Amino acid sequence: MTPQQGSDETTTVARGPLRPMAIALGALSVVMVVLSQISDGNAFSDSWWLVAFVVWLMLWGMLRSMTRGLGERPVAGLDEREQVVRNRVAFIGYQCAVGAGMVVVLVMVAFQNEPDVIERIPALLTTLMLTASALPSILLGLSGMDGEESESFRDE
Amino acid sequence: MSPVSHREGSPIYNQLRVLRAERGLSRVALADSVEVHPQTIGAIERGDYFPSLDLAFRLSDVFGLPVEAIFSRKPFVPLSAQLYNKEERP
Numbered sequence: 001m002t003p004q005q006g007s008d009e010t011t012t013v014a015r016g017p018l019r020p021m022a023i024a025l026g027a028l029s030v031v032m033v034v035l036s037q038i039s040d041g042n043a044f045s046d047s048w049w050l051v052a053f054v055v056w057l058m059l060w061g062m063l064r065s066m067t068r069g070l071g072e073r074p075v076a077g078l079d080e081r082e083q084v085v086r087n088r089v090a091f092i093g094y095q096c097a098v099g100a101g102m103v104v105v106l107v108m109v110a111f112q113n114e115p116d117v118i119e120r121i122p123a124l125l126t127t128l129m130l131t132a133s134a135l136p137s138i139l140l141g142l143s144g145m146d147g148e149e150s151e152s153f154r155d156e
Numbered sequence: 157m158s159p160v161s162h163r164e165g166s167p168i169y170n171q172l173r174v175l176r177a178e179r180g181l182s183r184v185a186l187a188d189s190v191e192v193h194p195q196t197i198g199a200i201e202r203g204d205y206f207p208s209l210d211l212a213f214r215l216s217d218v219f220g221l222p223v224e225a226i227f228s229r230k231p232f233v234p235l236s237a238q239l240y241n242k243e244e245r246p
Contacts, residue, residue, distance in 0.1 A: 079191070079192035079193050079196050080192070080196075080207070080208050080210075080211060081192070081193070081195075081196040081199060081205050081207075082193060082196070084205075
């Protein structure tokens with residue numbers, strides 16, 4: 001289909017699985033946080049958490065590749081709105097990473113005399129750090145702004 | 157995630173969609189002419205994003221109109237309403 005003068009129908013590529021994938025990745029992150037806390041001891045030896053971790057990595061890889069048009073393109077290739085969007089999601093991810101780190105520190109301080117809680121910290125920290133690092137991709141996925149031809153450009 | 161830059165009570169209205177329709181320009185064609193992504197044109201038309209002064213001038217160059225003919229702090233009166241009211245006048 002070739003772009004036509006006066007027509008906004010330039011591509012039939014739909015958003016597809018971008019948003020569901022972002023939602024799934026966010027939900028899986030929550031599940032991993034819960035699993036890291038209810039596992040019997042260290043979650044790194046808990047099969048459910050490990051399975052969730054592998055699925056999480058696969059989802060993250062797919063989402064990242066689908067949002068790389070905006071998330072990883074050189075700044076020179078972005079227009080002014082795309083730069084603002086990317087800066088915003090990166091800043092949110094950074095803030096969440098710092099916040100998640102502080103939460104873990106506070107938990108460790110509060111429960112320093114409880115080995116059962118401390119034992120679960122590595123998996124919790126891993127989950128929170130991974131989630132924070134993936135947050136920009138998740139936000140881009142939720143917004144449907146992947147920087148590629150994901151919009152049909154039809155007039156409403 | 158649209159980089160909305162609304163300030164409460166001071167939106168910026170625009171005529172981009174009307175001007176595009178007048179000239180038979182698609183979003184893609186307009187976006188190409190001002191070197192932005194077509195989604196950016198859509199975001200501006202919806203009022204989700206307010207363009208920089210540089211982009212506003214580039215858009216005004218494309219349409220050959222002053223910036224204030226494309227962007228305004230006040231809502232634009234629909235063309236049909238303008239024509240109808242003119243005919244109704246004695």
